[in-house]
Amino acid sequence: MLVKKVEQVAAQPMAIEGAHKVSMRLMIGRDDGAPHFAMRHFEVAPGGHTPRHRHNYEHEVLVLEGRGEVAGGADGNDIHPIGAGDVVFLPAQELHQFRNTGTGVLQFLCLVPTTFDCAADGEQPTPGS
Amino acid sequence: MLVKKVEQVAAQPMAIEGAHKVSMRLMIGRDDGAPHFAMRHFEVAPGGHTPRHRHNYEHEVLVLEGRGEVAGGADGNDIHPIGAGDVVFLPAQELHQFRNTGTGVLQFLCLVPTTFDCAADGEQPTPGS
Numbered sequence: 001m002l003v004k005k006v007e008q009v010a011a012q013p014m015a016i017e018g019a020h021k022v023s024m025r026l027m028i029g030r031d032d033g034a035p036h037f038a039m040r041h042f043e044v045a046p047g048g049h050t051p052r053h054r055h056n057y058e059h060e061v062l063v064l065e066g067r068g069e070v071a072g073g074a075d076g077n078d079i080h081p082i083g084a085g086d087v088v089f090l091p092a093q094e095l096h097q098f099r100n101t102g103t104g105v106l107q108f109l110c111l112v113p114t115t116f117d118c119a120a121d122g123e124q125p126t127p128g129s
Numbered sequence: 130m131l132v133k134k135v136e137q138v139a140a141q142p143m144a145i146e147g148a149h150k151v152s153m154r155l156m157i158g159r160d161d162g163a164p165h166f167a168m169r170h171f172e173v174a175p176g177g178h179t180p181r182h183r184h185n186y187e188h189e190v191l192v193l194e195g196r197g198e199v200a201g202g203a204d205g206n207d208i209h210p211i212g213a214g215d216v217v218f219l220p221a222q223e224l225h226q227f228r229n230t231g232t233g234v235l236q237f238l239c240l241v242p243t244t245f246d247c248a249a250d251g252e253q254p255t256p257g258s
Contacts, residue, residue: 006215
């Protein structure tokens with residue numbers, strides 16, 4: 001059993017092109033022995049956003065704090081406001097982006113399979129994979 | 130893209146032997162097209178607890194609200210207090226239990242792989258699988 005607090009894990013800037021004011025904490029990943037999926041905690045500062053991108057694995061998200069919007073859908077232009085208690089499922093290959101539209105930090109949990117790795121497409125590895 | 134609020138999903142009593150005052154919302158599961166893992170939202174009322182059990186798949190947990198404790202470890206007797214912002218990883222086959230030790234509802238997110246199903250051991254299917 002592994003028990004840790006979100007604030008005990010160092011936040012790392014999200015080093016992916018298109019990310020702006022985003023940091024990530026890898027809470028549970030492959031190095032912890034997670035065999036199937038990784039738990040990552042994100043913070044997006046006001047005015048920030050995740051990359052507008054697509055990849056060959058899904059996202060499962062719970063918004064914890066703050067105000068923002070998620071873009072997704074067939075062409076990545078369906079936009080939903082998001083706040084604490086909102087759950088988002090983004091299937092593989094769907095163009096998407098999370099944006100902070102509020103005045104506080106947007107915090108969300110985003111889980112990905114550990115068995116996929118977008119480096120296979122010549123991109124950067126999935127953080128947590 | 131699927132966006133929904135936790136409170137939009139009906140909470141179902143956890144129908145597993147040993148569960149007491151526990152309800153679950155299946156937020157993202159196989160029926161939503163989730164290929165690898167399922168997101169479930171749990172509420173444990175004061176005095177309640179999840180089953181003390183083990184199974185052939187892991188748990189990844191984030192505590193959202195309330196006070197409680199988790200039992201796990203080699204013999205299921207390592208006990209850690211838990212509260213909002215605590216993350217717990219329980220590997221497959223580890224004996225474990227979540228207990229509400231507070232006066233409010235203990236809320237946590239618990240993710241499991243969709244590709245495992247404890248019904249294979251003659252038990253009930255994994256909720257969300």
